[in-house]
């Protein structure tokens with residue numbers, strides 16, 4: 011039977027006159043891969059920021075494993091088992107990939123420092139193991155600033171996985187990744203997360219990725235959830251196709267004039 015891992019109830023957050031969250035109710039079920047889609051400015055990142063402690067909602071509540079986490083600090087939330095990756099990877103660019111992941115391992119153990127010399131051999135061993143799972147062993151010794159976008163995204167997610175989360179929120183894990191490598195990268199990612207029994211919520215603009223990898227998809231629109239369900243159902247909805255998919259599949263096309 012499905013179990014609720016994260017429950018958001020009545021989340022609201024306004025920036026001046028902009029309602030970035032306008033009554034969000036959402037249950038994330040244990041073990042699922044939930045995609046979030048929606049046009050630019052719909053409030054997708056705001057939801058991730060509220061869930062991970064980077065923003066505090068004006069109203070509403072977020073519960074994780076039945077415990078209220080609204081208003082907790084990002085670090086306290088990580089400790090409870092929620093990690094995130096960013097739209098723009100947050101790697102230490104002057105460090106190697108292995109050092110970056112090892113720093114995340116160290117952070118999990120309570121050492122929060124960007125100083126690689128503080129790392130212990132155990133941190134590095136674990137980092138190497140995680141990189142192997144991500145298929146990144148060959149670039150373990152490369153500096154983060156030398157990576158292409160696909161490798162950078164995976165390395166950023168490898169850092170989040172080093173925190174041993176039970177819930178991982180990913181903001182556009184495939185943005186900027188070359189179309190030719192996208193599916194391979196997501197496949198790797200999904201395999202690692204399923205093996206580690208991590209529940210995932212990911213913001214995604216590529217409907218092929220959503221169709222293939224998401225168990226459910228939530229459609230964000232003006233701070234609200236406009237539709238929620240299995241991808242085959244939701245993506246076939248004419249309103250969703252008109253308002254979201256049309257925009258995202260053909261971003262450069264203008265609407266025809268009446």
Ligand SMILES: Nc1ncnc2c1ncn2[C@@H]1O[C@H](COP(=O)(O)OP(=O)(O)OP(=O)(O)O)[C@@H](O)[C@H]1O
Nearest residue numbers: 025028029030048049050051052053054055056057
């Ligand atoms: N810290 C902030 N201060 C002011 N306005 C903000 C802030 N964060 C978000 N907003 C506004 O809230 C709205 C929702 O933004 P958000 O980044 O959550 O959208 P999004 O769906 O993630 O968009 P995108 O797909 O472009 O990343 C936007 O109008 C944005 O400009």
